[in-house]
């Protein structure tokens with residue numbers, strides 16, 4: 001029996017952090033049991049916003065893949081590849097662009113939101129408008145059934161399904177529709193309780209060492225009303241306790257800290273020191289694995305190139321079918 005296929009990608013625009021681990025990578029690793037997983041570096045997607053300064057992209061690409069492997073993505077079981085090494089993605093994107101009405105793309109919520117937020121970048125490009133269409137091609141080219149993503153990506157997948165349906169109306173049953181597989185965990189807050197994001201400077205990176213983690217945890221936002229350790233504090237929504245719940249396997253310790261926090265009988269220092277200890281215990285085996293992988297960059301690069309070759313075989317077969325559908329056969 002063949003496993004249903006899962007496709008997902010990540011933009012190589014920086015070091016990966018705990019938000020990526022909790023929001024995507026743990027899930028990517030778990031899905032390998034039941035699905036035929038295709039995970040890729042979305043380097044063309046990185047260009048949609050980083051086109052003016054592209055020098056760091058390939059470095060981040062390999063660095064990110066090392067983190068994927070450290071988090072449990074297994075190159076023996078999953079196909080790990082690089083988008084730009086499979087140019088068929090671009091060919092399918094071009095054909096999709098012939099049938100997608102521009103207003104469909106303008107209506108995608110992230111389009112206007114990102115343009116408003118990233119004011120230092122000129123995002124009035126065709127490439128940026130086409131972002132979710134490229135994403136549609138990324139998945140459709142592998143007949144992907146499921147796409148593990150966070151809540152924010154759901155509108156992209158809705159657009160994808162509409163585009164696939166329209167394409168198939170013209171050209172027959174050529175492409176398959178994909179469903180989102182929502183990541184089960186709620187979003188991890190950053191150190192300042194906003195969304196964890198490199199642009200806010202509030203991340204804990206997978207590459208951070210134990211000292212850096214301790215230092216960052218000590219700076220973490222807690223209950224702002226609790227100006228002294230003997231004042232009862234709020235646990236709910238307090239990022240320090242959100243983290244304890246996410247990363248500290250010692251539930252007895254966590255329950256004790258919560259009780260004493262609510263009663264005003266524990267200091268932030270103890271809560272945070274215990275948190276940093278638990279987080280470092282969880283992160284250390286990943287750091288170890290990351291170091292091993294990064295010690296052999298040629299092997300890592302070869303693995304990504306080999307994965308891309310394998311992905312390309314499938315992408316090629318899909319494009320044969322698509323060209324038949326569109327009746328561009330000579």
Ligand code: TRP
Nearest residue numbers: 007008009010011042045135138
């Ligand atoms: N847009 C996705 C993100 O920002 C990245 C991505 C690109 C992607 N192509 C994809 C995710 C295809 C899933 C499937 O997270």
